[in-house]
Every structure is written in C-alpha cells, then in structure tokens.
Amino acid sequence: MTSHPVVSVIVPAYNSAPLLRDFLGACQTSAYREFEVIINDDLRSTDGTRALVDQFRADGLDVTYLQENRSMAQGRKRGAAEARGSILLHLDSDMKVTPGLIGECVELLDRYDALVIPEESFGTTFWARCKWLEKKIYDGVEQIESLRCVRREVYDKLGGHDERMVFSEDKDFDLRVREAGYRVGRTRNFLYHNEGELRLQKTMRKKLGYSGTADLFASEHPEAFRWQTNIFHRFGLYLRNYRYGFTHPLLYGGLWVMKAGEFGSGALGQLRHRMAARGAHGGTA
Numbered sequence: 001m002t003s004h005p006v007v008s009v010i011v012p013a014y015n016s017a018p019l020l021r022d023f024l025g026a027c028q029t030s031a032y033r034e035f036e037v038i039i040n041d042d043l044r045s046t047d048g049t050r051a052l053v054d055q056f057r058a059d060g061l062d063v064t065y066l067q068e069n070r071s072m073a074q075g076r077k078r079g080a081a082e083a084r085g086s087i088l089l090h091l092d093s094d095m096k097v098t099p100g101l102i103g104e105c106v107e108l109l110d111r112y113d114a115l116v117i118p119e120e121s122f123g124t125t126f127w128a129r130c131k132w133l134e135k136k137i138y139d140g141v142e143q144i145e146s147l148r149c150v151r152r153e154v155y156d157k158l159g160g161h162d163e164r165m166v167f168s169e170d171k172d173f174d175l176r177v178r179e180a181g182y183r184v185g186r187t188r189n190f191l192y193h194n195e196g197e198l199r200l201q202k203t204m205r206k207k208l209g210y211s212g213t214a215d216l217f218a219s220e221h222p223e224a225f226r227w228q229t230n231i232f233h234r235f236g237l238y239l240r241n242y243r244y245g246f247t248h249p250l251l252y253g254g255l256w257v258m259k260a261g262e263f264g265s266g267a268l269g270q271l272r273h274r275m276a277a278r279g280a281h282g283g284t285a
C-alpha cells in the first residue's frame with residue numbers, strides 16, 4: 001500500500017439530509033485527510049440532499065453525489081464502482097466517524113484485509129437507549145457484527161455486495177470475506193450510530209419487512225441464518241451480561257421486551273412471505 005492511500009467512504013441514503021449534515025460535518029473533523037465521500041441517494045429522495053452535498057463540497061470536502069440507489073446492497077456496490085480509493089469504507093447515513101477512525105483503518109489495513117468497526121449508539125427515546133445496550137452486549141460477537149472497511153482488491157475479487165440481498169446484505173459480505181480466508185481485524189476507534197427517536201413499533205416493522213426477504217440469505221448461509229434466527233442465542237448473550245440488569249435495570253428489561261417483539265415480527269414476516277409464495281406457486285400450477 002502507498003503511504004497515503006485514498007479511502008472511499010460510501011453511503012447509501014434515502015431522504016437523509018438532516019442525518020447527512022451531521023455525517024459530513026463529522027467527516028470534516030477527520031485527522032486523516034486523504035479520503036473521499038460518495039453519497040448514493042435513493043431514486044425517490046426529494047429532501048435536497050444534492051444541495052447539501054454541494055454546500056459541503058464548496059466548503060472543501062471531497063464529496064460526490066449520485067442518485068442511483070435502489071437498495072442498500074445495490075447502493076453500496078454502485079457507490080464502490082465510482083470510488084477511486086484503494087480502501088472502501090461502507091457506512092450508513094445515520095452514522096458519524098470519530099476523528100481517528102479513518103486513519104486507523106489505513107494503518108490496520110497494512111496487516112489486515114478487512115475491518116470490523118465497533119459502534120456507539122445514541123438516541124432520544126427509551127428504545128434508542130435499549131439499542132445502545134444491545135450494541136454493548138454484541139461488542140466483539142462475530143456472529144452478529146459485520147465488517148465495514150475492506151481493501152478494494154478484496155471487494156472486487158469477491159464481487160462486492162450481492163445486489164439480490166435485502167436481509168443482512170452486510171453480513172452476507174462479511175461471511176464471504178471470512179470464508180475466503182481473508183484477515184479480518186478490528187478498530188479501537190468507533191462509529192456513532194444515531195438511533196434518533198426510535199419507537200418499538202418502528203423497529204418491529206423493520207424486522208417484519210426485512211424477514212420477508214430472508215430466504216435468500218438462508219439459502220446462501222444456512223448455518224449463520226440458523227444462528228441469527230435462534231432466539232436462545234440472543235437471550236443467552238443477554239443472560240451472560242446479566243450485570244446490566246443491576247447497572248441499567250430499566251434498559252435491560254426493555255431490551256428483552258424489544259428483542260421478543262422483533263423476533264416475533266420477524267417470524268410473522270417470514271411466515272407471511274412463505275404463505276404468499278406458496279399461494280403464488282399454487283396459482284400457477
């Protein structure tokens with residue numbers, strides 16, 4: 001690698017201008033300056049993200065605007081096609097980098113091929129704080145966390161994100177990198193993840209929607225799918241971290257309620273999807 005490789009930070013977005021203002025502002029604080037940002041906006045976005053990008057570009061930030069995002073996986077892959085960096089950093093619009101993160105990614109990729117980046121969640125509601133606790137418990141759990149930073153050559157060799165994936169497109173790529181035998185490291189610097197005004201109904205609806213597309217992930221990664229959808233694995237992690245029941249009793253209790261609701265919504269969504277598929281198959285028989 002060169003002494004100062006370019007890092008391409010790729011962000012799919014959908015009507016995310018308020019979040020992107022914080023995201024791009026955080027990028028301006030990066031101690032490492034050899035990076036570009038590529039915002040791939042959804043085709044349906046109408047919130048003025050292009051104008052926001054123009055403002056930050058005028059302020060000296062190297063940022064490119066695309067409006068070719070059709071899904072998270074496709075949006076990431078299309079953004080990567082425009083990237084000029086030898087390192088790809090795939091983030092979300094509700095995240096913020098910390099000042100030392102991009103530079104640490106460059107340093108670590110002298111020894112590794114891809115990197116997991118820990119997250120620090122925050123938000124304004126009780127359920128957002130429950131998500132903060134959930135991320136604390138998942139810290140370092142390989143079956144749940146997914147890599148976000150990768151050498152460009154590795155990304156291209158593996159074909160990038162699978163555009164067919166909606167459920168766990170990031171975990172699909174993570175598993176393919178690991179199965180190919182590449183070296184995966186972990187940063188000390190972290191990402192801020194803005195959960196905002198998270199409501200229980202919102203996170204349950206999200207699981208309901210995603211679960212309807214889970215069969216593809218299940219067929220590609222059956223063992224990982226079984227682990228992810230086994231409620232006892234998650235609750236086992238919570239039990240092993242019982243100390244949070246003493247330090248954060250309300251959040252710990254809320255976490256159990258939230259995850260039970262998410263698992264229930266996910267199971268319902270998958271059942272509905274399979275019944276619909278069976279009905280469609282019967283109708284064409």
